[in-house]
Amino acid sequence: MTTTKTRPAAGSTTPRQKGSTVRSRDRRSALAMVTPTTVIIAVVIIVPIIWNVVLAFQDTSLRTIVDRGLWGSPTLANVEAVLTSPGFWKTLWTTVVYSVASTGGSIALGLVVALAFRRPFRGRGALRAVMLLPYVAPVVAAAFVWKMLLNPQFGLVNAWGTSFLGWDEPMDFLGRAPYALVTVIVFEVWRYFPFAFMFFTARLLALPGDVEEAATVDGAVPTQSFAHVVLPQLVPTIAVLSLLRLIMTFNKFDDVYLLTGGTAGTEVAAVRVYDELTSGLDISAAAANALVLSVVLGIGLTLYIRFFGRKEYDS
């Protein structure tokens, strides 16, 4: 049926016209239904993002923004300053290490746990719910407990390490350079393996069992049937998870802020932007830094999708 733009006169009841009334009524309902959401997104997200780009090319601080308003004279100085400051590249590297290691770690652990939970055992349902605790619990509470556990003076881990494991002195897990980043990554793996676990559990449940059975009949040992039958079917799940977690972790602020405050070689990008914003009140520098980050993330994602998207397409 073709749609007509003209609205039919009231009372006319040919099927063709009736169809188009329904459609135009649908269009009006649809508009009313999506408008509130679209307005919120536009006002709170799109406008700020554009404004951020504008700010990045201006010379503005909290003191001057009132007088100058939105459109000052454009400058490239901020972006240049971001790219040439030595701290930026170090931060970028830390962020990459942090996001790749925690994404990889949490997905690997989530997969192992999902496999261990695959066959039923008594109490499986309850333990599954328990597994999700690190993920649903508030990050502030979780980070605080970890800080207590790892505290050099009165933390349980150091108390046990020195008395049972024979450590000479307490380890400063969150205050010394190489350890701090590792600890933050371990925390991230602990907090997000449940997310991967959920995805893998759902996917494993939906896998048809017959191919695996056939593989077993043909003499495949469990690890072989995992590697050649189950794992290939999980590749799309792994790809989606990696993408989601990489984006989320790359932009992550609170975990590192709470655990180390960005000290001891753990300054990730979002923490750096926050510090710039709050300590120096240099809005333009912070905005330029944030902009450069989004661009870096965008480039990384494009490469990722180009590379893995095509690979998956080939196989």
Place this chain on the structure above:
Amino acid sequence: MSRLDIERTTLPVLRWVVIVGVSLAALFPFYYMVMLSFVPIEKVLLDPGRLWPDWGDLTLGTYADVLRSAESGGQGFGRFMLNSAVVAISCTLLTLAAVIPAAYAVSRLEFRGRSVLGYAFLAVYLFPAIVIAIPMFVGFSSIGLGASLVGLVVVYIALTVPVAIHMLRTYLVTIPASLDEAAMLDGCSRWTILRRIVVPLAMPTIMSTALYIFMIAWNELLFALLFLVTDRSTWTVSLGLSQLSNGIEVSKTVLMAGSVLLTIPVVLLYGVAERALTDGLTSGAEKG
């Protein structure tokens, strides 16, 4: 021993090592949190390696201290919890009110820009929250919403809308469109269909979406930190705990009591809604 025999004996052992190890790792920090919240800090300093406290040491004083208002010498977590509850509940209700019709429209109705809209919402997550935070910080300060819970609710709605739409839409497309068509033949408008048919059918998904929104709003830190840090009377629990745990004035076990108070609502709701979710799924399966 063949490779099969080796795997048949080692894999079940490894499986239980994983189950026990990961369960301990997931649970232990929370056990430790609850345990510390009931003991005075002096006992912890005296013997940090203890796994369980002496019965005689247990106290509720930590909870009394953390909940009492700041004016009467406590930490004011009662007020913080109220703030968090107001923010998280209003954010959940408002987001659902905006998102349920939008998800329905995107999943069912023909209109220009439909396909673009679905992805545009998710594309929002490509930008770091901090990118949005800077202009919001400036903008809200200039219109006087800088240090208010209202501003925070607005931001949280925007942060949760994209995933909420996505969750709902994924479910709504599985409801047969013939139901809508039958109702339309009976003269129902789209809004009536939404209210009478779609919402009841989608209730389990709406519940889990609501839980997700509540969790995000209750747990969020960055925006609370940027907007509210100057005015203690507006602090949320997350912000209060993070601010106080940076200092040394407040005893750590009192703050542990604060952590328990921060964690309990989310865990309780999660337990309740998880059941609602599985109930909804199984009742569908019975009907075939």
